[in-house]
Amino acid sequence: MEKRNIYMDHAATTPLDKRVLDKMIPYMTEIYGNANSQHFFGRDAVKGVDEARDTIAKIINAKPNEIYFTSGGTEADNWALRGIAHAYKDSKKHIIISPIEHAAMLSTAKDLAKEGFEIEYMKVDSEGFIDLEHLKTQVRDDTLLVACMLANNEVGTIEPIKEMAEIAHSKKAFAFTDAVQACGVLKTDVKELGVDLMSMSSHKIYGPKGVGALYVRNGIKISNLIFGGHQERTKRGGTTNVAGVIGFAEAFRIAESEREQNYKYVAGLRDRFIEKVEKSVPYIKLNGPRGEKRLPANADFSFEYIEGESILFSLDLAGIAVSSGSACSSGSLEPSHVLLALGLKEELAHGSIRFSFGKHNTIEEIDYAVEVLKNGVERLRAMSPLFKIEGENKYV
Amino acid sequence: MYSEKVMEAFANPKNVGEIENPDGVGRVGNASCGDIMEIQLRIENDIITDAKFRTFGCAAAIATSSTATEMVKGMTVDEALKLTNAKVVECLGGLPAQKIHCSVLAEEAIKKAIEDYKSKKAR
Known part of the structure; x- marks a missing residue:
């Protein structure tokens, strides 16, 4: 059989859109x-960079001088957290974050x-939703920052960030969200x-790797993470990645203009996949919520009695690329911190696979992936x- | 990250399954760590004539189970006790550093199965 070449790991990264490349060259x-x-x-x-900044500012309803370009989501997360902490360390030292943040935050x-x-x-x-009632009891007068991602990279949960921000502001704390998986979607x-504050990344939305941005509302102090020249209004040193920034803005512009149609298409693939997998594979658990509170591209399953990496390579052998937990943790043997925070037993957390679909995936690929997964x-x-021990009576 | 030999052993593992009334059984690891390996041996006159495995674990765990069971077939129990994880790794064309523990599990499972055989024999 011909070797397939099916990419179902769009939450890790996406292919560069040709239109974006044309703009970058x-x-x-x-x-x-x-x-x-x-x-x-x-x-x-600089004219190109300014236009890119304007484009992104407009999409997220900010002012251009509130957008700072970075080397990606990880730098934006690092900078937001550390930069705020250091800028306000003499007045407030209490920080509240969700336990299912990206490693860049944790x-x-x-x-x-x-x-x-x-x-x-x-x-x-x-299902991965933050507990807002409990958060109300956590915020204090000396709380500096409350931080949670807008959408979880592993289980796809879309968090109630507006409500979180209101709770943060009730105690005059800042609200930060990591929108790496959410922007453009x-x-x-x-x-x-x-x-x-909000962090963003380019390569999750068919833009180039190595570029992202941090939104910092005017009036907020933030200490530098990277010192250097006068770039980014002296707040972030380093020669501007001009082509990268141009590509990011173009990718974000395209993603925004096609957002609704892509959402519908990709969510359709996801729902077809989830339904078929649940019908044909026993002893599994869908991690995260269903429907509108879930990222349209994400389907994350735990499989009883088997380990995730071996499932990943079973799919790999059949030409399907997926992720076991978060790709960033693939070097570690620890089960996913996200799944453990959701209350999964360790063995079930070990047996998890994330499928994340994209605009180029087809229904035929979805059906093929279900077959390969089942086998x-x-x-x-x-x-x-x-x-054998636990399943023989349950599994026919 | 994995060698071709590891991927081949994972794709087409040898000796999967169980032996009826095995002479020795070795089960090591635990589910919370993500690896459990069970090796069963048929031993006749202190010679391992058959070996089977069942493994819960990553591709490397399955590949090392397959390779280790292949290697011990035909060995005397004393020879099999001398089988080191390094030999299994060598036979697989190497393993990534964080997967070396899979080969250690295979060595331990074989040792445990032989101990089981010896203790049964002593009874």
Whole structure:
């Protein structure tokens, strides 16, 4: 059989849209000036960067001078958390974050705890929603920042960020959201969301890798993470990634203009996939919520009696690329912190696979993936000693 | 990250299953760590004539189970006790550093199965 080449890991990254590439190329070949240079090469470059900043500001309903370009979502997350903490450390040291944040947030928070900041974690329910009632009891007069992602990268839960921000503001704390998985997919209007800071990334929405942005509401102090020249109004040193920034803005513009049709199409693929998998594969659990509160691209399942990485490679052998938990944690042997926070037993957390669909996936690919998954899971269960002991009476 | 030999052993593992009334059984690991390996041996006159496995774990765990059971077939129990995880890794064309523990599990499962055989024999 011909080897298939099916990509179902769009939450990890996406292919570059050809239209985005076309827009980027001149900024690498002809308009190659340093955006900080005063001569005409530099002026042409900075014109492109300014337009990109305007485009992104408009999409998220912010002012251009509230947008700071970064090397990606991880830097934006690091900067938001550390930059706010350091800027306000003399007045407030209490930070509340969700336990299902990206490692960029959790690792930074752990490091800030070593510096004497008090880090408190929100509660989440079994579908991954943050507990707002409990959050009301967590916020204090000395709470500096309340942070939760807009949509979870692993289980797809879309969080009540507007409500979270209101609770944060009731104690004059700042509200931050990591919108890396959400921007270009959901509406990300910072005024509607009520957030003071928001991180974004380009490569999840068919843009280039290595570029992202942080929105910082005017009037908020933020310490530098990267010191250097006068780039980004002296707040972020380093030569501007001109082509990257242009590509990011173009990708975001396209994603926004096609948002509703892509949402509908991809959510349709997801629902077909979830329904078929639940019909044909026994002893599984869909992690995260269903319907509108779930990212349209995400289907995350735990499979009893077998381990996730072996499922990943079963699919890989059949030409389907997926992720086991978060791709960022694939170097570790620990089960996913997100699934554990949702209350899954360790063995079930070990047996999880994330499918994340994209605008180029087809219905035929979805149906093929269901077949491959069904057969792969059966094969692995036949090899599993747990299946014999725990499953023989349940599984026919 | 995985060698072709590992992927081949994962795709087409040998010796999957159980032996009827095995002479020795070794079960190691636990589900919360994400790896359980069970190896069953048929031993006649201190020679391993058959070996089977069932494994809950990653592709490397399944590949090492397959390879280790292949390697011990035909060995005497004393030879099999000397089988090290490094030999299994070598036979698989190497394993990523974080997967070496899978080969350790295979070595332990075989040792445990032989201990089981010896204790049964002593009874």
